[in-house]
Amino acid sequence: MERALSDKKLIALFLVPGLTIFLIFYFVPILMTAYYSFQEWDGINPMAFVGLDNYTKMFTADKSFWKAVWNSVAFLLTGVFVQLPLSFGLALLVSRKMKGRKWFRNIYFFPVVMSTTMVSLLWVKIYDPNIGMLNTLLEAAHLGSWAQAWLGDTKTALLSVLIVTTWHYVGYNMLILFAGIQGISEQYYEAAKLDGAVGWKAVRYITLPLLSDVLRICVVLNVIYALKTFESVYVMTNGGPLHSTTMIALKMFQEAFLKQNFGYGSALAVFMVLECLIIAWVLNKVLTREKIEY
Amino acid sequence: MLKSTKNTGLYLLMGLIAVLQLFPLYWLVVSAFKDNSEIIGGVVWALPTEWRFSNFSEAWVSAKVNQYFFNSVSVTLITLLCVLLFASMMAYALTRMRFKYNGLILFILLMGVMVPIHATLIPLFMILKNLGLLSSRLSIILPYIAVNLPIGVYMLSAFLRSMPKELEEAAFIDGCGVVKSFFKVVLPLLKPPLASVAIFVFLAVWNELLMAATFIQKESLRTLPLGLMNFSGQYSISWGPLAAAMVISTLPILLAYVLFSDQMEKSFTAGAILK
Numbered sequence: 001m002e003r004a005l006s007d008k009k010l011i012a013l014f015l016v017p018g019l020t021i022f023l024i025f026y027f028v029p030i031l032m033t034a035y036y037s038f039q040e041w042d043g044i045n046p047m048a049f050v051g052l053d054n055y056t057k058m059f060t061a062d063k064s065f066w067k068a069v070w071n072s073v074a075f076l077l078t079g080v081f082v083q084l085p086l087s088f089g090l091a092l093l094v095s096r097k098m099k100g101r102k103w104f105r106n107i108y109f110f111p112v113v114m115s116t117t118m119v120s121l122l123w124v125k126i127y128d129p130n131i132g133m134l135n136t137l138l139e140a141a142h143l144g145s146w147a148q149a150w151l152g153d154t155k156t157a158l159l160s161v162l163i164v165t166t167w168h169y170v171g172y173n174m175l176i177l178f179a180g181i182q183g184i185s186e187q188y189y190e191a192a193k194l195d196g197a198v199g200w201k202a203v204r205y206i207t208l209p210l211l212s213d214v215l216r217i218c219v220v221l222n223v224i225y226a227l228k229t230f231e232s233v234y235v236m237t238n239g240g241p242l243h244s245t246t247m248i249a250l251k252m253f254q255e256a257f258l259k260q261n262f263g264y265g266s267a268l269a270v271f272m273v274l275e276c277l278i279i280a281w282v283l284n285k286v287l288t289r290e291k292i293e294y
Numbered sequence: 295m296l297k298s299t300k301n302t303g304l305y306l307l308m309g310l311i312a313v314l315q316l317f318p319l320y321w322l323v324v325s326a327f328k329d330n331s332e333i334i335g336g337v338v339w340a341l342p343t344e345w346r347f348s349n350f351s352e353a354w355v356s357a358k359v360n361q362y363f364f365n366s367v368s369v370t371l372i373t374l375l376c377v378l379l380f381a382s383m384m385a386y387a388l389t390r391m392r393f394k395y396n397g398l399i400l401f402i403l404l405m406g407v408m409v410p411i412h413a414t415l416i417p418l419f420m421i422l423k424n425l426g427l428l429s430s431r432l433s434i435i436l437p438y439i440a441v442n443l444p445i446g447v448y449m450l451s452a453f454l455r456s457m458p459k460e461l462e463e464a465a466f467i468d469g470c471g472v473v474k475s476f477f478k479v480v481l482p483l484l485k486p487p488l489a490s491v492a493i494f495v496f497l498a499v500w501n502e503l504l505m506a507a508t509f510i511q512k513e514s515l516r517t518l519p520l521g522l523m524n525f526s527g528q529y530s531i532s533w534g535p536l537a538a539a540m541v542i543s544t545l546p547i548l549l550a551y552v553l554f555s556d557q558m559e560k561s562f563t564a565g566a567i568l569k
Binding site: 030096098 | 301304305307308311312314315316318319321322325330333334338376379380381383384386387390391392393399402403405406408409410412413414415416417418419420421436437439440441443444447466471472473476497500501502503504507508518519520522523526533536537540543544547548550551555558559562563
């Protein structure tokens with residue numbers, strides 16, 4: 001058996017199909033993106049090496065780049081400070097031992113499995129000034145003066161998109177946190193009860209500290225999802241109006257495949273990857289504290 | 295007494311949130327049976343006065359949702375089969391076989407988990423163009439396999455590492471070769487993690503838009519998300535058939551969720567913790 005498991009031909013047979021596809025269609029392209037980012041290239045004529053020009057352009061000349069960075073920050077902050085607390089609240093609710101809690105959990109989670117394209121198209125219609133249900137509902141509630149083109153106005157577009165992503169993904173963190181809460185032993189709560197810690201006190205002194213690892217995972221996930229946002233803005237606003245909802249990933253897509261600026265598009269992609277990796281690494285460092293043991 | 299009021303309050307709160315989560319979907323479903331005048335003039339939450347199944351047939355045939363549906367099904371199925379097979383073979387090699395570059399391969403695969411697909415898009419477009427694949431289904435199937443392999447390999451190897459080797463050893467003693475024992479003994483034991491991976495890949499591929507929008511050049515090859523996006527651009531005036539098309543494309547997911555909700559939840563939690 002040992003000999004059979006060290007047979008080079010067999011090892012190759014097991015590894016080659018998957019590894020080849022992964023290398024050609026994922027790994028090598030990552031390296032090529034880094035290489036392209038130092039070139040000026042329209043995809044047809046020969047490339048021209050331009051050093052750091054694409055990056056200089058990105059940081060100094062391209063105003064909508066900073067708009068995209070700022071929007072990413074808005075997505076990130078909403079993910080961590082609005083969506084995550086909401087998810088935590090939902091997780092606490094569905095963790096209570098009450099009848100029908102599984103139903104509620106399933107309902108809250110269902111939007112997560114729907115595609116972002118579908119959810120975004122649906123909300124485009126909900127926000128639509130003519131046929132959308134939001135304005136109709138507002139009018140029914142005698143708030144007709146609030147009715148407007150939600151996605152068409154620079155003042156409301158970003159907020160409207162953020163509401164959609166929160167609606168769509170709030171169940172995701174809920175589920176992860178719920179799984180974490182299930183892993184906390186009853187004993188802690190019983191011991192705390194003797195010390196008079198029930199209700200919010202139990203949440204504050206038992207649930208939260210014991211969930212710190214899970215919360216860290218959620219924070220990192222939310223941040224990375226926020227920084228990578230593409231589909232929702234592509235479908236709902238295409239970055240507009242006036243770049244008010246543009247994101248790095250969307251800019252990369254537009255620069256490369258609409259304007260044929262493959263070099264500049266690659267530089268944007270490299271920025272996005274580095275941003276994700278560095279922020280995830282820093283967050284993991286900062287948020288990892290000593291393990292709490294009771 | 296106090297407890298029951300508290301419980302009623304909690305139920306009300308949870309019910310309210312459930313309505314917030316479900317109402318947009320309810321609106322989608324009833325709109326799928328309405329015509330524009332009823333959507334604009336009628337009451338938002340009212341059931342349609344007449345159940346217009348014609349919206350569905352219009353979406354299915356005239357808006358070519360049938361074609362997009364078939365494309366999504368075939369792309370998803372082929373990707374799924376390839377990922378499951380290749381990922382389990384790789385996981386088996388990485389956990390059971392003896393060779394030097396084990397760690398290196400795991401590290402390279404880790405890049406696939408960490409680096410977002412956006413970073414591969416531009417070169418991939420060029421590679422696919424040079425291989426002449428841009429007018430074929432393979433233009434998205436191959437990248438989809440590549441994107442989903444790493445997470446599959448990681449989930450399956452974690453399972454294999456914790457699985458005792460006795461059964462495989464017994465199969466060897468019975469004269470099975472490596473290949474035969476992999477297919478006859480290992481694969482059947484891998485069923486639980488394979489189910490998790492399958493759900494993960496199914497949702498990822500069925501819902502994917504970015505790569506589809508970039509690599510699918512032929513209208514006849516469009517998958518559902520891409521097809522629906524273009525449909526919504528063309529028919530921005532009649533919402534009923536578009537709503538019907540969206541209902542149709544969400545049905546398989548709803549069905550899968552109803553059948554495998556526990557499994558789905560497990561697979562999402564596992565996928566999150568891996569990242």
